[in-house]
Every structure is written in structure tokens, then in C-alpha cells.
Amino acid sequence: MSKEYFNKILEGDRGALKRALYKASTGYSDEDLKKPIIAIANTYTNANPGHASFNKISEDVKKGIIDAGGTVMEFGTIAPCDGIAEGNVRMRYILPSRDIIASSVECMTRAHSFDGLVLLGSCDKIVPGLLMAAARLNISSIFCNAGPMYPAHYDGKDWDGNIITEAIGWKQRGLIDEAEFKKIENLAEPCVGSCAMLGTANTMCSVAEALGMSLPGCATIPAIDKERDTIAYETGKAIVSLVKKGIKSRDIITKESIENAIRLIMGIGGSTNAIMHLQAIHYDAGLGVLPLQEFDRLSKATPQVASIYPASEYDMVDYHLAGGVPAVLKSLYPLLHTEVMTVTGKTLGENLASFSESKEEKVIRPLSSPFHEHGGIGVLSGNLSPLGSIVKPAAIPDHLKDVTLKAQVFESEDESIEEILAGNVEANTALVLRYEGPKGGPGMPEMYRPMKALEGMGLSSSCALITDGRFSGSNRGLFVGHISPEAYEGGLIALVENGDLIHIDINGSKIELLVSDEVIEERRKRWKRVEKTIYPGYLETYKRVTDSAAVGASVR
Structure with a gap:
């Protein structure tokens, strides 16, 4: 048989069974398969x-x-x-x-x-x-x-689905009733x-x-x-x-x-x-x-x-x-x-060549007059994250771009939310959420809820959240994610204790745990990895074979 088929596995006598199977599946013709x-x-x-x-x-x-x-x-x-x-x-x-x-x-x-x-x-x-x-x-x-x-359009403003998060707060504070809350729920994703x-x-x-x-x-x-x-x-x-x-x-x-x-x-x-x-x-x-x-x-x-x-x-x-x-x-x-x-x-x-620069400079500006001189994402390094960590400088208030804060440590996202909502987190605190990385989570979940809880409690302008987990694209404030190495792999984040001082310098691209090497070594001798209970199945496999967040947290 001469070359009639574009797809080489369908060519000739050896392709006959494959052609027959395709013809049986949805009625492809010889002309289709060529x-x-x-x-x-x-x-x-x-x-x-x-x-x-x-x-x-x-x-x-x-x-x-x-x-x-x-x-x-x-x-x-x-x-x-x-x-x-x-x-x-x-x-x-x-x-x-x-x-x-x-x-x-x-x-x-x-x-x-x-x-x-x-x-x-x-x-x-x-x-x-x-x-x-x-x-x-x-x-x-x-x-x-x-x-x-x-x-969504509500109260004279455009919103995305995060209006639901806002509405929960309004309802809890008595600003809206159940009927209004249901109205917002029904219009939030139009x-x-x-x-x-x-x-x-x-x-x-x-x-x-x-x-x-x-x-x-x-x-x-x-x-x-x-x-x-x-x-x-x-x-x-x-x-x-x-x-x-x-x-x-x-x-x-x-x-x-x-x-x-x-x-x-x-x-x-x-x-x-x-x-x-x-x-x-x-x-x-x-x-x-x-x-x-x-x-x-x-x-x-x-x-x-x-x-x-x-x-x-x-x-x-x-x-x-x-x-x-x-x-x-x-x-x-x-x-x-x-x-x-x-x-x-x-x-x-x-x-x-067929496109022009935007005329809507409130949304997109020319290179000569940007919203910010540097890009919207930054990388921090230092002893707390020697392989790197991620921040979003444009989302951080200027007064939080060079701070030293006192650590308050949590071994899970749920624990941190409980303490935030119970009023047990003070201003000028660096919340350290660990064992939420690719292996420790496992699965490196987003720490969306703790950041929103800090906002709801009026703490997002005075606190930082540091984690080996990820963040949502909708989060705002001083958050440092993707801390690598993660706690599960013995990264320094695993050795932070309540009351430790952490220095964060956004413009200097630094994050440092201000604890002596001697103290760190003493803590490392006592360290025991936290193992979380997870559903049997794929997460167990992912935990075994995923790589670090510093290189993509993918299965290789």
C-alpha cells in the first residue's frame, strides 16, 4: 500500500486493525483516517x-x-x-x-x-x-x-466571588440579614x-x-x-x-x-x-x-x-x-x-505588529510610566529559606516591607484559623504555618483562609504569614510562601519556636530567623518530623515522589 495516510500508525497492512477499531468506535471512514x-x-x-x-x-x-x-x-x-x-x-x-x-x-x-x-x-x-x-x-x-x-454587580460595585467572604463578615456583624446574604450568594458567580x-x-x-x-x-x-x-x-x-x-x-x-x-x-x-x-x-x-x-x-x-x-x-x-x-x-x-x-x-x-499599546492607562500603562518599577512577584532568600520563597510586593503595605516580627508557630492551617478567630493572635506577629508543603501537607494547599481571617480580624496590616504552603491569587498583605526547604524535609522553618524574631526585608530580598547557630543546632537534635494522617491513595504517592516547591513541586 502506498502512503495514503497522514498518520503513520494507520498506514499499510499493519495499520488495518487500528483503522478497523476507529471505524467501529464512531464510524470514521477511510477518507477521514487519511x-x-x-x-x-x-x-x-x-x-x-x-x-x-x-x-x-x-x-x-x-x-x-x-x-x-x-x-x-x-x-x-x-x-x-x-x-x-x-x-x-x-x-x-x-x-x-x-x-x-x-x-x-x-x-x-x-x-x-x-x-x-x-x-x-x-x-x-x-x-x-x-x-x-x-x-x-x-x-x-x-x-x-x-x-x-x-x-457580579452589587451595591453599585463590580465584584468577583470574594464578595461571599466579605458577606460572611457583614452577616456576622449584623450588617445584612439572611435574605440579603442569600441574594449575594445567588449573584456572586453570574x-x-x-x-x-x-x-x-x-x-x-x-x-x-x-x-x-x-x-x-x-x-x-x-x-x-x-x-x-x-x-x-x-x-x-x-x-x-x-x-x-x-x-x-x-x-x-x-x-x-x-x-x-x-x-x-x-x-x-x-x-x-x-x-x-x-x-x-x-x-x-x-x-x-x-x-x-x-x-x-x-x-x-x-x-x-x-x-x-x-x-x-x-x-x-x-x-x-x-x-x-x-x-x-x-x-x-x-x-x-x-x-x-x-x-x-x-x-x-x-x-x-497588528496591535497597538493600550489607551486605557488606568489598566495598562506604557513601559515609561508603570504602576511599579519592579515586577509583581519577588523572591526572598536567607537562612529561613535558603532555596527561596515567594512574595507579592505590590500587595504589601509599605510599612511592612522591612520589619522584625515575633513568631507564633502553627503546625497546620486549621490550627492557625482557630487561634486567629479566637483572638489569640496579636499585632506585630509573624504567623508561621508549617508542614503545609508538597510533602508535609501533603499537596501544598493554599493558605487562603488564614490570610482572609487576618483581614477579617483587622490584623493584615500588622502581621505577616510565613508558610511552606502556597497562597491564593486573591490574597493581599505580607505573606511569604513556598518556603524551601519545607518543614517536612527538615528546613529551618521546622525549628522556629514561639517568640523567635523573624526579619523580613522585601526590598532587600531577605528573610532571616534571628536565632544563633548554636541554638538552631540544639533544636535540630530534638526535632521530630510531623506526619499527618491522610487519605490512602494518590496523596501518598505524590508525597513520595514530588520535588521541592523551589523547583516546581512536580512529579519527576
Whole structure:
């Protein structure tokens, strides 16, 4: 048999059984199977608002693939919602799910030898999981998100889902009754889409676009806008073009494009979680370990040119109307590697030639007049975190950027919340939450609730929260996360005691435990690792094989 089939595993007599199986599954014809086989990794679920529209989006992608001369095959994978999982035990599964998503897409794609891959995802750990899969597979790949939801509107203001947290406080203080609380609950999340703030989900969708893995403008188109249907269709056409041109994911995901993505994160003041996700993508692209120091270097060399909720009153729709990712990249243009390839088949520079800088300077400013001289994420080092830790300088009040605070130690998130709400935390305290890292948690849950509890008790302007866990993209205040090495691995955070002094210098990039070496060595002799009771199953596996938060907290 001469070469009739684009996909080599379907060629000849040895491909006959495979062809027969495809014909039996959904009635593919010989003509269908001769075309490029494009898989859609569809993370649709009606259990997650950020993913509830992917069945519709998938249909638009399919039309684009078919019209461009491809054949569509589709499979699914998991897509848990961070907001629904929020809470200590449930949240432990969220970061580990990223690696399950990456591995499931890898397994299905390798087993079937698809020619091209469309990755449909929107939310916090799903987007990086899909991009990690693309980086591993090195086949023609493209990403498309569902888009952010519109904000809620209440009392003359736009809100994201965090209005619920505020409303709980209003209700407890007697400012609203049960009926008003229920009204707020029912309007807080007004439609499908990723949450209406620049949290991890929308940061990572912006990262995908900055990497060149999604079409220009894709990240910020609101979920229910007609434009979302159009870009899904164009995504389907684009993947067939990528396959025919032989442009693969590692032609796009390079050291240079990852540096562009880091600058984008710094330029928009994106979520701190994006750091570990880019580290994992970098590793899976065969580029080795991406050290935290590289993020620190680029943060200090990249002004923050965009200010989006929770850093300002302007939400994701405002970000989109101001020009979205292309407008930010246009502002950062002199700092970027513009020669890198993208899923359009053109370079980043060629793509940006058709865009102008934003005219909405309340949201996106030119490089010459940024919101902040340095990027939105910083890296601290010192004896308490020799491998590095993460802060968000723009979220920290100026009076807390160089402080020495007294430690109050907690072995878990739940313990800290109980003490905060009971009024047992004083001003000028450094709350140390440990055994919440990748291994100690396990799963490195977000310390969202303790920070919100500090806000609710009026302590966020006088206290710090230091942890080997993570933080939510919606947190504000002096928080230091990703402390590495973590407590479970014997990091110095495991030896901190109540009353110790901790010095935090944001501008100097330092975090130090002010205790003598002799005292530390004495404590280390007495140290016993805390082992938490967890559900049997995947968390046990993740705990055994995950690496440090300093290099991405991924399964390697």
C-alpha cells in the first residue's frame, strides 16, 4: 500500500486493525483516517464553572479542524475547581491534580500517536497541567481557554466571588440579614467562565498566550461573548496548519518564550502560583531546572505595567477591553524576545505588529510610566529559606516591607484559623504555618483562609504569614510562601519556636530567623518530623515522589 495516510500508525497492512477499531468506535471512514488526526483534550465538567462551557467550545474547535482538512478525535480528563475544593483536606488534592492531568493527556496522546493536539482548559492547575503535557509530548499543540466570567454587580460595585467572604463578615456583624446574604450568594458567580479576577486561572491563561501557545487575544475574551466562539473555531483551523507545517510544541516553548512569559507575569502582577507552574513546564520541555533566582532577576528588570483586581478595582473584562495580553506585551515589547515562534505560525513580533499599546492607562500603562518599577512577584532568600520563597510586593503595605516580627508557630492551617478567630493572635506577629508543603501537607494547599481571617480580624496590616504552603491569587498583605526547604524535609522553618524574631526585608530580598547557630543546632537534635494522617491513595504517592516547591513541586 502506498502512503495514503497522514498518520503513520494507520498506514499499510499493519495499520488495518487500528483503522478497523476507529471505524467501529464512531464510524470514521477511510477518507477521514487519511487526514491529519487531531485530538481535543477536553476538560469539560459541569462541576466547575470555568469548564462548564467546553462542550460548546469543543464543537466550534471541531468545525475549524474539519474545515481546515483534519479529522477530530476527542478525550477528557479531570478538572477540579479550586474554589469548591477550598478547605484544608480537599485543597490538598488540587496541586497534585496538575500532574495527573499532564500525565493523562500524555498517556492518551502517546498511546494513539495523534498528529496534533488541542488543549481545552481554564482553571488554576488545569491550564499548567495541559501545557506540561504539550511540553512533554512535543507534537503540534495549541491551547484555548473558556474565558473569564463577567463580574457580579452589587451595591453599585463590580465584584468577583470574594464578595461571599466579605458577606460572611457583614452577616456576622449584623450588617445584612439572611435574605440579603442569600441574594449575594445567588449573584456572586453570574455565569460560566474562570473567576473574574487575576488569580491563578487567568494568570495562567495569560501565560499560555505569552508563551505563544494560544492565539493572540485568546486569554481574556469573556466566556459568554460571541468572540469566544470565533477564536475557538480559529483555534481548530490553526492546529491543522501547525501539523501541516510541522511546528511542534518545543518549537514554541523555549527558554526565550518562557522568559517572555515570566516578564508577562511580572508585568501584570500575576499569581504567585504561576512561578511553580512555569518551572514545571520548563522542565517538561526538556530545558532543565528553572531556578527561583531567574524569576527574581526578571522581576527586578520588569516594571509592572498592568493593575488588575485584586490589585485594583479593574476586573478581567476591563483587562480585555484595555487590550488584554497583546497590549501588555506591546508595552513590554523592548524587553521581549520577539523572534520566538507562536501557534499562528508567525513570530511574536509579527503577531504584535497588528496591535497597538493600550489607551486605557488606568489598566495598562506604557513601559515609561508603570504602576511599579519592579515586577509583581519577588523572591526572598536567607537562612529561613535558603532555596527561596515567594512574595507579592505590590500587595504589601509599605510599612511592612522591612520589619522584625515575633513568631507564633502553627503546625497546620486549621490550627492557625482557630487561634486567629479566637483572638489569640496579636499585632506585630509573624504567623508561621508549617508542614503545609508538597510533602508535609501533603499537596501544598493554599493558605487562603488564614490570610482572609487576618483581614477579617483587622490584623493584615500588622502581621505577616510565613508558610511552606502556597497562597491564593486573591490574597493581599505580607505573606511569604513556598518556603524551601519545607518543614517536612527538615528546613529551618521546622525549628522556629514561639517568640523567635523573624526579619523580613522585601526590598532587600531577605528573610532571616534571628536565632544563633548554636541554638538552631540544639533544636535540630530534638526535632521530630510531623506526619499527618491522610487519605490512602494518590496523596501518598505524590508525597513520595514530588520535588521541592523551589523547583516546581512536580512529579519527576
